[in-house]
Amino acid sequence: MSRAFGDRVRASRERAELTLEQFSKQSGVSRAMLSKVERGEKSPTIGIAKRIAYALNTPLSTLMGDEASRHAFALVRKSQRHVFHDAKTGFERHLLSPIMAGLSVEVVLHRLPARTSTGRLPPYPAGAGKQVVAARGRVVVGFGREEIVLEEGDSLYFVPDVEHWFDNRTDQAAEYYLVISALPPPRTS
Secondary structure, eight states: OOOHHHHHHHHHHTTTOOHHHHHHHHOOOOHHHHHHHHHOOOOOOOHEEEHHHTTTTOHHHHHHHHHGGGSSSOOOOGGGGGEOOOOTTOEEEOOOSSTTTTTTTEEEEEETTTTEOOOBOOOOOTTOOEEEEEESOOEEOOOOOEEEEEETTOOOEOOOOOOOOEOOOSSSSSEHHHEEEOOOOOOOO
16 A cells, blocks of 8 residues: 555645655655655655645545546445554554545544554645544544543534644544545636
8 A cells, every 4th residue: 555655645746746845845744754655665654644635735535545446426345445554553544435536525434542642633724624423432632722522422523724633542442433524626617
């Protein structure tokens, strides 16, 4: 997956006509790290992957998925999910929704091992929203200067226009669903 992810990052960067140096400045990720990611030598953490996607103005799902798999409708079998696994923390991001052009909603399942955090995630563009549903365990959702504890079954909606994070501060694994919505990009004619 690292190689395919890196190839898509490089292709997106080249389409955006960004040098590696410009890309580094826009993403806040070191030039060396970006180079290793593009060559498939390094798998980024979820925070770095998100920064890369935002700098390219591309959904993370697009960088993780195959353009050829885009259809007007799609069935995503459990065995076909795109899964991002952070080898350092054990955090997993399972894309549950299909990868489709123009889709303005993304449904994901996050699995946080005990005593793990996603780390600080960058702000989303204006018009985005996140609905969080705690499916198993306790999840702390932080954004700005706020932290809200979600118990199993609780849900929360927030506007992710500031740095935000998800923490599991317990000794048990936690899972939560995210429904990420965004206004579709403006059409160019």
